[in-house]
Amino acid sequence: MPKLYALKVNHLFYDVEYFTSISSTSTYLKNKKELREGMTVVAAKQTKGRGRDGKKFYSPSGGLYFSFVLKPDEKIMSYITPLVGVACREAISQLGGDDVRIKWVNDIYLDDKKVCGILAETKIIGEDKFVIIGVGINTSKPRFGFNKKIRDIAGIVCSDVPNENLNTQILNIVEKYYKKFNKAQLLDKYRQFSNVEGRSVIIKSTGEKGKVKGIDDEFRLVATLQGGTEKTLLSGEIEFTD
Numbered sequence: 001m002p003k004l005y006a007l008k009v010n011h012l013f014y015d016v017e018y019f020t021s022i023s024s025t026s027t028y029l030k031n032k033k034e035l036r037e038g039m040t041v042v043a044a045k046q047t048k049g050r051g052r053d054g055k056k057f058y059s060p061s062g063g064l065y066f067s068f069v070l071k072p073d074e075k076i077m078s079y080i081t082p083l084v085g086v087a088c089r090e091a092i093s094q095l096g097g098d099d100v101r102i103k104w105v106n107d108i109y110l111d112d113k114k115v116c117g118i119l120a121e122t123k124i125i126g127e128d129k130f131v132i133i134g135v136g137i138n139t140s141k142p143r144f145g146f147n148k149k150i151r152d153i154a155g156i157v158c159s160d161v162p163n164e165n166l167n168t169q170i171l172n173i174v175e176k177y178y179k180k181f182n183k184a185q186l187l188d189k190y191r192q193f194s195n196v197e198g199r200s201v202i203i204k205s206t207g208e209k210g211k212v213k214g215i216d217d218e219f220r221l222v223a224t225l226q227g228g229t230e231k232t233l234l235s236g237e238i239e240f241t242d
Helices: 025-028 074-093 161-180 182-192
Strands: 016-017 040-043 065-068 100-103 107-112 115-127 128-137 202-203 209-215 222-225 230-233 238-240
Touching: 016 182, 025 040, 025 065, 025 115, 025 128, 065 161, 074 100, 074 115, 074 128, 074 161, 107 222, 182 209
Parallel strands: 016 040
Antiparallel strands: 040 065, 065 128, 100 107, 107 115, 115 128, 202 209, 202 238, 209 222, 222 230
């Protein structure tokens, strides 16, 4: 059964449930018959955490795992993922991280190691369209270490700050950018803290190789492929090769 979880958040995220263990915070929200903007679910552990394209998201005890519900206007619907990315980056950097960067489209890196993943999914109930955003952050080293698939790329947010404090800070920053949405400001911050410009990459879905030219005005990744062709990606996954 969920417990009440006392986060010192502002006005939007007041409805918070906490689990010591759950299959997935996002799945829990997706399975609800009714959703309200601001609903938030936090867990100390996930047994079936999910990442992009149905991949498993390693979620052992000690990390920070939470999902929340937004009901954005259609005009800002496609910008929710970068908005949450900027908020997570900002909150983590305030813990003392000197080099916290955003890897397009939804990962946060600290000192060139992945410390946070973000997954946004939509759910339509009647005429209402909601976005469920899941966030997973490595806030401490797992008891038995990271598994073989991610141990070379995974890092941790080293801080004595309790998880609920970081959780609170992220949600408060999300609310700030969400309620006073400013696309130009968000794009500037996203580009400023991106770690992909000029990097050699492989596009995981197609196997194509190239070099990242930058992030365009719609938060899409623009890459110059081998041979000179330019390609623009709205979503997907890239892997650094340099």
